[in-house]
Amino acid sequence: MARNDWDGRQFPHPGHRRPVIGDLLTVDRSRPIQSMLEASRGLGPIWELQVLRQRLVFVGSAALTAELCEETRFCKALPPAVAALRDYAGDGLFTAHNDEPNWQLAHELLVPAFTKSAMRSYHPTMVETASELFDYWDRQLAHGPVDVSRDMTKLTMETLTRSAFSQDFGSFRSAEPHPFVAAMVTALETGRRKGTVRTLPGGGALAWLLDRRFARHQDYVDDMLDDLIAARTGSDDQHDLLGIMLNVAHPETGERLSPVNIRYQILTFLVAGHETTSGALSFALHYLSRNPECLARARDEVDGLLGDDPTAMPEFEQVAKFRYVRRVLDESLRIWPTVPGFARGPRESTLLADEYRMDPDDYAIVSLGAVHKDPEVWEEPDRFDPDRFLPENVKKRPPHSYKPFGAGLRACIGRQFAIHEAVLVLATLVHRFDIQADPDYDLRVTERLTMLPEGFELTLRPRTRTAVPTT
Ligand code: MNH
Secondary structure, X not given: OOOOOHHHOOXXXXXXXXXXXXXXXXXXXXOHHHHHHHHOOOOOOEEEEEEOOEEEEEEOOHHHHHHHOOOOOEEEOXXXXXXXXXXXXXXXOOOOOOOOHXXXXXXXHHHHHHOOOOHHHHHHHXXXXXXXXXXXXXXXXXXXXXXXXXXXXXXXXXXXXXXXXXOOOOOOOOOOXXXXXXXXXXXXXXXXXXXXXXXXXXXHHHHHHHHHHHHHHHHHXXXXXXXXXXXXXXXXXXXXXXXXXXXXXXXXXXXXOOHHHHHHHHHHHHHHHHHHHXXXXXXXXHHHHHOHHHHHHHHHHHHHHHOOOOOOOOOHHHHOXXXXXXXXXXXXXXXXXXXXXXXXXXXXXXXXXXXXXXXOOOOEEEEHHHHOOOOOOOOOOOOOXXXXXXXXXXXXXXXXXXXOOOOHHHOOOOHHHHXXXXXXXXHHHHHHEEXXXXXXXXXXXXXXXXXXXXXXXEEEEEXXXXXXXXX
């Protein structure tokens, strides 16, 4: 574990630090990330929190973030909460240490499967899954408003299981989640709680208890994936991510991923890819439902490209043309980055901001909630304004002031996947339905592994052909 002592330096911290527990009382356990961010107001661009035995140093300015993103000097670090996920994601892409050989190998084998053009092969699956959700909503309309975060999470999970290993869990055909999905969610939640618990005195024992209680969920998930991997071994199809991982050897070394590592990668895609994208979709829908002029612009754009059939779905090439919808997504991820931060440490001892000595076992957490609202860069940072992402406006900003997908070599490999899916779903949703939020709803954000709107409902009304202007 990183020592993180920063050469003995102390940074500003919220008041009332106590012996032993440190700043624990400033952290609201039901919304730790939001409460830590609120407590940092007024502390400047770099601050710290001491939570029991764990010390966290955060940066919140675009300038310090730009420096930490310099790949020659800094690289990804794994703070304890991320390292805790290694129990089930092992040396998969997200949780691998920079120097673990499986990171390099998996990265090189999988990058081609995540390029923009590779999205062409996932596009039909994304279209089909979104259509199933919309058909399900059509059948649900009489039952009142829909729970947006819940249904978006089902959607992104279903898209991923189909794209990653061609498994259809029928999320929109039955009321109960498939046992695999339920077990996955429980195993994930346990992993997250273990990450928190380990920092407590005696936390090792608590983590062990959690392990004992939830091991069967993890075993079920692992067994199912191992069976699936075994069943596909020997066939040479490469039509999904599993097929690529089983059948593509490294062009120079001939190396392949081991079956266990393939299981880690699949779990990683499911974990890293489903709640993150569903949160982004849900926040975007929240802001669209609150900003009628933005909704009208988004809809005009989509109507212009898809025409007057409300159930029309786009071709692959059309998705990139939903420019305004894309800006809505970008702006939503600015205000609510669903992955709230990432950690960076120096490759060799160095001075951050010419001032703070960092050694290789120190790390700083880039607090995206702060960086994306840095007043040096963003005017009226709390206002929702997708036009901030017009190309001419993007050019005016320093390059590292917006980092929802992380930085450098270890940045998000699924970025294009998430963007293609989210733009496709947002565009087709506003084309097919009128959306109406409860005017009394105030955005509440729940924190799981990622950030999601909580209790956010939309009343949907199908648009009719005549309501959609002909083009
Ligand atoms: Mn994703 C890494 C954000 C969607 C798979 N992702 C990261 C990081 C951020 C991130 C930030 C860097 C973390 C770090 O430095 O520690 N990811 C997102 C967001 C979305 C998202 C905001 C959606 C919106 N991610 C996806 C999807 C997938 C995916 C979809 C897979 C299908 N992400 C990954 C993987 C990594 C990652 C794998 C780790 C990459 C690496 O380290 O090599």
